[in-house]
Amino acid sequence: MKQDCLLCERSSPDNNLYCQEIYCPAEMSPTILDYGEWLGNIEIVKPVIVLRSAVLYEARYQKKKVLLKVALPGPENRERLKREAEFLRSIRGNKTYSQFFPTWLSPYAGTKETDAYGKIVLKGHLLYYCLFEYFPGEPLRDILTKNVQLWIYHIGWIMVNLASAVAYLQGKGLYHFGLSPDTILVHLDTQTGAPSIQLFDLGIASDGQGLATNWHSFFVPPAYTAPELIDVDVPQPSYATDVYGLGLVLYELLVGQPAFPFKLYGDHEVYAAVGKGRRVSMTRTEDVGKPAEIALKAVDPNMDARYQSATEMAQELQQAFGAVPRRRRRLGLILALLLVGALLAIVVLLVVTSL
Numbered sequence: 001m002k003q004d005c006l007l008c009e010r011s012s013p014d015n016n017l018y019c020q021e022i023y024c025p026a027e028m029s030p031t032i033l034d035y036g037e038w039l040g041n042i043e044i045v046k047p048v049i050v051l052r053s054a055v056l057y058e059a060r061y062q063k064k065k066v067l068l069k070v071a072l073p074g075p076e077n078r079e080r081l082k083r084e085a086e087f088l089r090s091i092r093g094n095k096t097y098s099q100f101f102p103t104w105l106s107p108y109a110g111t112k113e114t115d116a117y118g119k120i121v122l123k124g125h126l127l128y129y130c131l132f133e134y135f136p137g138e139p140l141r142d143i144l145t146k147n148v149q150l151w152i153y154h155i156g157w158i159m160v161n162l163a164s165a166v167a168y169l170q171g172k173g174l175y176h177f178g179l180s181p182d183t184i185l186v187h188l189d190t191q192t193g194a195p196s197i198q199l200f201d202l203g204i205a206s207d208g209q210g211l212a213t214n215w216h217s218f219f220v221p222p223a224y225t226a227p228e229l230i231d232v233d234v235p236q237p238s239y240a241t242d243v244y245g246l247g248l249v250l251y252e253l254l255v256g257q258p259a260f261p262f263k264l265y266g267d268h269e270v271y272a273a274v275g276k277g278r279r280v281s282m283t284r285t286e287d288v289g290k291p292a293e294i295a296l297k298a299v300d301p302n303m304d305a306r307y308q309s310a311t312e313m314a315q316e317l318q319q320a321f322g323a324v325p326r327r328r329r330r331l332g333l334i335l336a337l338l339l340v341g342a343l344l345a346i347v348v349l350l351v352v353t354s355l
Contacts (some may be wrong), residue, residue, distance in 0.1 A: 011155030030072045031123065033057065039129065040120045041260025042068055049182055050137045053077040053135040057199060058134070065134040066105060070115035070127055076216040078128045081296070083132040083205040083214075086203050087174070101199050102132035135198050137185035140249075146180060147258035152288055154195050155253040156321030158186060161197045163246055163314035170239050170310050175211070176203035177235065179245030180224040181252060192325040222270035223262035224248055226322070227301050230271050240303045243313055254284045254295055262272035290320045341353065 032055055033044045045058040048067070054077060059068040071081035081108060088104040090096065095277045107130060109117030140158070143150070150158075169176060183201035190192075206214035212234045220229070226244040229235050251259045259279040262270045273279075279299070285292045294316050300306050307313040 029230060035172060039122065051182055051201060062109065067102060067132040067134055068129060070129040073125050081130060082117050084202045087202065087205060087334055089116040097168040100161060100197060100199055102198055105131040106132060107131050118256060135187065136200060137187035139189060140181035140184045140186050143186055150253060153321060156291060156317060157324045158195050158197060159250050159319045160314060160321060160324050161312050162249065163317055165199045166242050166246060166310035167314050171232060173207045175206055175237060175244050176245065177229065178203035178220040178224065179242060179249055180221060181249060184256050194325040211235055221262065222267045222274060223258050223260040225274060225286060227302060229277055230275055238303060239309045242305045242310060243298050243307045246313055247295050250295040251299055254288065255280060255282060256283055
């Protein structure tokens with residue numbers, strides 16, 4: 001096990017983490033599981049990414065690769081994971097939109113337990129977790145670290161998929177409020193050349209009526225917090241807030257860095273920059289045009305000036321980039337089976353006529 005700081009991202013393999021930055025409560029950081037460690041009957045392969053509310057792991061369960069999401073200690077984090085798990089279980093059979101989200105797996109396979117999430121005590125902490133089918137992607141944050149300037153159509157297709165995922169949440173009356181490159185897994189399909197995504201973290205995962213009890217500002221990094229969410233006890237429900245989050249992701253994909261730099265800055269400094277709109281300059285207006293306009297409109301500090309829903313933004317993105325290429329393996333398989341069937345019929349007919 002090791003400790004990872006949620007703010008400065010320093011880590012310590014011996015659980016003795018100290019940071020010299022005055023804003024950083026490193027000694028309060030959560031313990032992260034390492035390769036070969038076990039959570040009940042689940043073997044850890046590696047941490048994929050550490051969020052402020054949870055850790056996503058690659059793991060092995062019943063001899064299969066899976067993704068394991070473990071809520072960090074704290075009642076807000078546990079309740080958020082429970083809402084996520086229950087929602088993902090409810091949409092498992094929806095083939096149209098479930099492609100944008102993790103495929104839920106039962107944490108108690110082979111038992112009579114019916115909860116959508118699992119519970120286990122580790123090192124004196126009651127941990128809540130959920131299991132997903134394995135997805136061969138990596139966090140968008142890691143992809144941007146390796147290549148800060150993606151091909152413009154990869155950017156567009158990632159955003160079309162992401163906006164479609166958020167539009168589906170909004171269609172269910174749910175708010176995210178915490179979109180960032182850390183919450184998205186991306187896989188480049190070798191067959192189509194197009195990226196597929198999974199929005200593995202659903203943010204606050206709450207409807208408007210639940211915001212009063214479900215909102216907790218710490219789970220959203222300040223650089224990805226909408227201005228209207230700063231210093232409020234209960235946010236006003238608005239789909240335009242998640243449009244702002246979509247805009248920040250698009251903005252970062254276009255310029256190659258976060259709209260509001262946050263590395264080695266305290267939360268208060270970043271909140272001040274967001275509140276005053278001191279984002280990095282949009283440098284892509286000349287070469288990409290429309291996508292830059294979409295990003296600028298989506299991150300407008302004035303909520304009324306943004307797109308008012310993810311659906312509206314998704315339509316603009318689709319007009320700019322076209323439909324995302326999809327796999328055609330199933331169609332090819334059907335055609336192959338029909339061809340085999342036709343050949344067999346011809347063979348049978350020839351045999352019969354020769355008798």
